[in-house]
Amino acid sequence: MPQSKVRKEAxxxxxxxxxxxxxxxxxKSQAKLAAGTRDWVPWVFIPLGLVGVLWLLVFYVAxxxxxxxxxxxxxxxxxGIGLIASSFVVATFWK
Structure with missing residues (x-):
C-alpha cells in the first residue's frame, strides 16, 4: 500500500x-573555536596558579x-608570586 502524500511531506x-x-x-561549535572566544582562560589560569604554588612549596621544602x-x-x-599574580591577571579575561 503506498504512503499518503501527507506522510511523505511530514x-x-x-x-x-x-x-x-x-x-x-x-x-555553534565553529563559533566556539573562533579566535574571539575565551574558553581557553580556565585552562590557563588554573595551572598557572598551581605551578606558582608548587614552585613556592618546593622552594620552602627543598x-x-x-x-x-x-x-x-x-x-x-x-x-612563585609572579606566577600566581599572572594567574589572577589571566582570570580577569574570563567572561
Missing amino acids: AEKKVAKNKAKARAEQA GNQVPVMRDLQNWNYLI
Whole structure:
C-alpha cells in the first residue's frame, strides 16, 4: 500500500528540520573555536596558579637541594608570586 502524500511531506519536513539542526550545531561549535572566544582562560589560569604554588612549596621544602632554586635564592619568591599574580591577571579575561 503506498504512503499518503501527507506522510511523505511530514517525512521531508522532519529531514529538513534535522539538517537545519545539524547545521546550527556545526555553526555553534565553529563559533566556539573562533579566535574571539575565551574558553581557553580556565585552562590557563588554573595551572598557572598551581605551578606558582608548587614552585613556592618546593622552594620552602627543598630549595637548598634543587640546583636551580639554590642558584636563584630569593628570586624564587618573585617567580612563585609572579606566577600566581599572572594567574589572577589571566582570570580577569574570563567572561
